[in-house]
Amino acid sequence: MITAQEFVDALEQRGFTASSGVPCSHFGGPIALLGEHGKEYVPAANEGGALAVAAGFSLAGRASYIMLQNSGLGNLINPLTSLVMTYRLPVLTFVSMRGWPDPADDEPQHEVMGPLCHPLLDTLGLPHWTLRADEDVERYHAVLDAAVDESKAGRAPFVLVERGAVGKATGCGTAADDVDRMTSVEAIRIVRERAKEAAVISTTGYTSREVFAEADGPNTFYMQGSMGHASALALGVALAKPARPVVVLDGDGAALMHLGTLSVIGDQSPTNLVHVVLDNGIHESTGGQRTTSGTTSFPAVAKAMGYRHVRQCTTPGELDSFLHTALESEGPHLCAVPTRPRSGAVPPRATSALSAEEIKKRFIRTVTEQDA
Ligand SMILES: Cc1ncc(C[n+]2csc(CCOP(=O)(O)OP(=O)(O)O)c2C)c(N)n1
Structure with missing residues (x-):
């Protein structure tokens, strides 16, 4: 496992200072850290929107990445194929893996998409790496270096992230309660x-x-x-x-x-x-x-x-x-x-x-x- 801080820091070291996404609990740590430190994270309405925002950052010269759950991959395919791939805009995409490696270990709605992610990216001809829960920060740095090279070559790199591969954030605030509201x-x-x-x-x-x-x-x-x-x-x-x-x-x-x-x-x-x-x-x-x-x-x-x-x-x-x-x-x-x-x-x-x-x-x- 890498820590949420290591996840974010390694991206910043490589110039990735802008980000967007739709949350998955697997990325709870990095998203909380970005919010806590006032970093550029745009909470998108859907995954396709997140990719388009990141493509906009990239079009304006800022290296960007997005985080999403694999259930949102379907929302992403259109701007991925017709915007990011067509115009060869460098955006790094992190996808958390539900329904994988074993779909039987997860909820029924993840059964189809879990095993499909790797073959889907292969079909699209996109470079991808998988970050397993037992891997360390050295491997993460190696994956990022390879992904950055691919994006410089105009291909959209994906990092598929297993549950437990990225840690939670510690010491970040939780949503403010409001006792006047209904439950x-x-x-x-x-x-x-x-x-x-x-x-x-x-x-x-x-x-x-x-x-x-x-x-x-x-x-x-x-x-x-x-x-x-x-x-x-x-x-x-x-x-x-x-x-x-x-x-x-x-x-x-x-x-x-x-x-x-x-x-x-x-x-x-x-x-x-x-x-x-x-x-x-x-x-x-x-x-x-x-x-x-x-x-x-x-x-x-x-x-x-x-x-x-x-x-x-x-x-x-x-x-x-x-x-x-x-x-x-x-x-x-x-x-x-x-x-x-x-x-x-x-x-x-x-x-x-x-x-x-x-x-x-x-x-x-x-x-x-x-x-x-
Ligand atoms: C397309 C897609 N993206 C992301 C998710 C992960 N996800 C499951 S529930 C949820 C949050 C739903 O938020 P909201 O509708 O405000 O309800 P709340 O959780 O606050 O009750 C998310 C992001 C998903 N299931 N599907």
């Missing part, structure tokens, strides 16, 4: 009580774990993985089942990742869709790295994109009354709920008890049965 569990309980008849789609990460613990039922679809697509999935369900309320529980990081879907929802205008964004200002599921929601108003964006009814709900009473109205009137509806960072243990994932197939089947059964 995500409080918000989920209010949704559970108000929206008993609804089909519920919950976003990836801790939210789905909490929904599973607090409000599990066959009408709930847990979207593990596919970060940012919960609202689009809910849109499809809402359009297919217009007589049934559909509630999507989203996160701020996830909503920002594919914010364009709000415009599509506004355009399609499903009257039965209720979009609840639990906005804690951080990617809490990967360790609490900040999102950019602090400068974004989800209700204002949704209103401007064609949602009929939007609201910021800061108290349990406001959320309850919003849901009451939303379930009685025509949408699409959106509310943003500022929430506190979680405390205590996070409950297990839905897939600790149910297979992906079971989650799908019982959801389909419930949603289709009730029409019969």
